[in-house]
Amino acid sequence: xxxxxxxxxxxxxxxxxxxxxxxxxxxxxxxxxxxxxxxxxxxxxxxxxxxxxxxxxxxxxxxxxxxxxxxxxxxxxxxxxxxxxxxxxxxxxxxxxxxxxxxxxxxxxxxxxxxxxxxxxxxxxxxxxxxxxxxxxxxxxxxxxxxxxxxxxxxxxxxxxxxxxxxxxxxxxxxxxxxxxxxxxx
Amino acid sequence: xxxxxxxxxxxxxxxxxxxxxxxxxxxxxxxxxxxxxxxxxxxxxxxxxxxxxxxxxxxxxxxxxxxxxxxxxxxxxxxxxxxxxxxxxxxxxxxxxxxxxxxxxxxxxxxxxxxxxxxxxxxxxxxxxxxxxxxxxxxxxxxxxxxxxxxxxxxxxxxxxxxxxxxxxxxxxxxxxxxxxxxxxxxxxxxxxxxxxxxxxxxxxxxxxxxxxxxxxxxxxxxxxxxxxxxxxxxxxxxxxxxxxxxxxxxxxxxxxxxxxxxxxxxxxxxxxxxxxxxxxxxxxxxxxxxxxx
Ligand code: SF4
Ligand code: SF4
Numbered sequence: 001x002x003x004x005x006x007x008x009x010x011x012x013x014x015x016x017x018x019x020x021x022x023x024x025x026x027x028x029x030x031x032x033x034x035x036x037x038x039x040x041x042x043x044x045x046x047x048x049x050x051x052x053x054x055x056x057x058x059x060x061x062x063x064x065x066x067x068x069x070x071x072x073x074x075x076x077x078x079x080x081x082x083x084x085x086x087x088x089x090x091x092x093x094x095x096x097x098x099x100x101x102x103x104x105x106x107x108x109x110x111x112x113x114x115x116x117x118x119x120x121x122x123x124x125x126x127x128x129x130x131x132x133x134x135x136x137x138x139x140x141x142x143x144x145x146x147x148x149x150x151x152x153x154x155x156x157x158x159x160x161x162x163x164x165x166x167x168x169x170x171x172x173x174x175x176x177x178x179x180x181x182x183x184x185x186x
Numbered sequence: 187x188x189x190x191x192x193x194x195x196x197x198x199x200x201x202x203x204x205x206x207x208x209x210x211x212x213x214x215x216x217x218x219x220x221x222x223x224x225x226x227x228x229x230x231x232x233x234x235x236x237x238x239x240x241x242x243x244x245x246x247x248x249x250x251x252x253x254x255x256x257x258x259x260x261x262x263x264x265x266x267x268x269x270x271x272x273x274x275x276x277x278x279x280x281x282x283x284x285x286x287x288x289x290x291x292x293x294x295x296x297x298x299x300x301x302x303x304x305x306x307x308x309x310x311x312x313x314x315x316x317x318x319x320x321x322x323x324x325x326x327x328x329x330x331x332x333x334x335x336x337x338x339x340x341x342x343x344x345x346x347x348x349x350x351x352x353x354x355x356x357x358x359x360x361x362x363x364x365x366x367x368x369x370x371x372x373x374x375x376x377x378x379x380x381x382x383x384x385x386x387x388x389x390x391x392x393x394x395x396x397x398x399x400x401x402x403x404x405x406x407x408x409x410x411x412x413x414x415x416x417x418x419x420x421x422x423x424x425x426x427x428x429x430x431x432x433x434x435x436x437x438x439x440x441x442x443x444x445x446x447x448x449x450x451x452x453x454x455x456x457x458x459x460x461x462x463x464x465x466x467x468x469x470x471x472x473x474x475x476x477x478x479x480x
Contacts, residue, residue: 039377043389071386074232075337075377080351087342096236109385114233121228121245127196136384149422156461158201168225171248171293178291179241 002062009058017055021094027084028052034078034088044068048078048088051095064099070107072096112140122176125169130159188312191253192220193272193302195265195414196228201422202265202414204458208443209264209305211456215321215447216313223252223261229271232381239278244291246275251296264305264443266339266413272302273345304339306412306442307348310356315363323451325365328474332371332406333357333442334397334420336378336413351375357410357442364449369404373397378419391430394419398427398435408469409439417441421463438466 018025028049035047045067046054054063063069069092078088105111116135120128133150153159166172198206213220230245250272253261263269279285279298289295303311309318335354343351352375358368378397379390398420401409411417421439428435439462447457448470459466 039393040389042392043386071382071389073337073377073380073382073389074235075380076341077337077375077377080341080343089342093236093239097238100237107385110382113381113385114236117231117233118237121230121234125227126199127228127231129200133384148426152463153201153422156463158203158461164196164199166225166227168227168248172227172245174293175241175244175248175291179238179244182240182287182290 004054004057004059004062006057010060011058013060013063014055014058016098017091017094020097021087021091023086023091024084025052025055025086025091028056028082028086029084031083033081033083037077037081039075039077040068040071040073043071048072048092051092052086052088055091055095063095064102064104065106066095067106068092069096069099070105070110109140112136115139118176120163122173123169124163125166125172126164128163131163187217187219188308189219189221190303190308191256191258191261192222193226193229193249193261193263193268194222195263195268196231197265197414197418201418202441204461205264205414205417205441205443207456207458208441208447208452211452212309212443212447212450213305215450215452216309216318218308218313220262221256221258223249223256226252229268231267231271235271235274240284240287240291242271243275243278243284243288246271247279247288247296247298248292248294250276250298250300250302251292251294253300254297255294259300261300261302262305262308263302264412264414266304266336267415269302269304270338270345272300276300276302277345304348304412306339306356309360310349315359318360318446318450319363322364322449324449324473324476326361326445326449326473327365328367329469329472330367330369330405330407331361331445332369332401332404332409333361333374334371334401334409334411334416335374336411336416337375337380339412340375357412360442360446361410364446366445369401369406371401371404371406373400378416380415383419383423387426388430390419390423391427394423395427395431395433395435398424398433398437401437402435406437407472408466409437410442410445411439412442424464436464438462438464438469440466
């Protein structure tokens with residue numbers, strides 16, 4: 001168990017999470033309701049209520065380097081059940097944004113999957129599964145576990161060989177372009 | 187006739203073809219007119235909102251803007267993940283500051299006044315259950331069904347504002363009306379592992395395995411679901427789950443629209459039972475044939 005010293009609290013970090021999520025992290029009284037309902041706890045390094053406490057105590061490094069941020073499935077159980085009406089799933093989302101921006105990605109495969117997905121949307125305007133899988137394998141260097149599923153899906157006509165090209169795909173590409181140039185997208 | 191804009195979502199073009207085709211067929215049979223959004227684009231799904239909320243909202247808002255151009259103010263989608271994105275975008279864009287930032291990424295600005303609903307909500311709130319009952323030609327008598335809603339169809343309640351967030355009943359009521367026996371299923375709103383099938387397959391096999399196990403425990407012949415991702419995790423990945431957990435699950439996972447269409451006697455071709463990975467014939471065979479009139 002890692003030990004954290006309250007004297008090392010990074011108060012700017014606390015303020016930033018609160019500002020970007022519009023949530024009052026300080027009202028969390030550690031009841032553990034969010035953790036109790038979180039289906040991903042078994043895979044987390046810090047449970048979701050522990051993340052909340054680490055934010056409260058300004059442990060920026062520990063939060064942004066946590067694997068839990070990347071594994072949260074956005075299932076909204078924590079948000080729905082928090083007695084203090086904290087949108088906990090949103091806080092997890094915002095911390096993941098901050099981890100990305102700081103260059104952390106402790107679950108690399110999850111980041112690569114998201115990046116490959118968005119690259120596919122940027123290119124075609126819609127998600128294109130086969131292209132996404134190829135891109136994922138190239139970027140991650142992993143032959144993923146789904147190779148066994150492809151024939152089944154292909155046989156049922158569920159994996160189109162060609163992307164659906166939409167007329168507005170340049171409009172969609174421009175959304176990404178402007179986003180990257182933007183800077184003020186928080 | 188109830189008329190509403192329709193957002194099929196990317197999976198409807200690929201991994202959930204049968205959901206899209208059965209949705210269109212049942213809506214038609216129940217006098218709900220779906221008007222496709224011309225040239226719709228991807229809502230960004232989960233990846234977009236885990237990267238940035240303005241980007242995510244803009245990807246959804248491009249579609250909401252198209253709905254506004256159509257002169258409509260309501261859109262429906264079969265997919266809960268698309269629904270969450272569309273609703274979240276519309277909600278966030280009520281804030282003028284946020285709206286300015288999202289619109290700055292778009293060619294055509296969006297006012298964000300479009301209300302998005304799931305097809306399940308449309309069928310629940312705009313179609314009378316008695317009317318559905320009156321149109322049933324093949325009652326689902328004899329089959330035992332676990333209704334699985336997935337995590338985000340009804341949560342968080344302040345955003346989704348449909349049915350109950352811990353114990354939703356829309357599909358239960360529908361299946362009961364069609365004559366099926368609905369078994370008590372405690373994990374209605376638990377997460378199946380979402381989109382981690384590729385990057386963290388172990389998470390999906392564990393969470394989806396738990397669902398299949400709970401369904402088997404209560405004697406379900408089949409699952410019904412309203413979510414393409416849930417359906418894929420439980421059905422297409424059932425073999426992976428069996429392998430990982432040393433199990434022998436063989437439970438078909440239908441879209442609720444497939445069974446609704448079946449009960450309404452719609453053309454088998456649009457229902458797409460042959461697209462399911464776990465063979466549904468055994469489960470469908472439990473349905474008692476209506477006594478022939480002599
Ligand atoms: S449910 Fe809310 S108050 Fe309780 S520990 Fe989680 S965030 Fe804190
Ligand atoms: S939204 Fe994330 S943190 Fe919250 S309960 Fe679901 S998986 Fe856990």
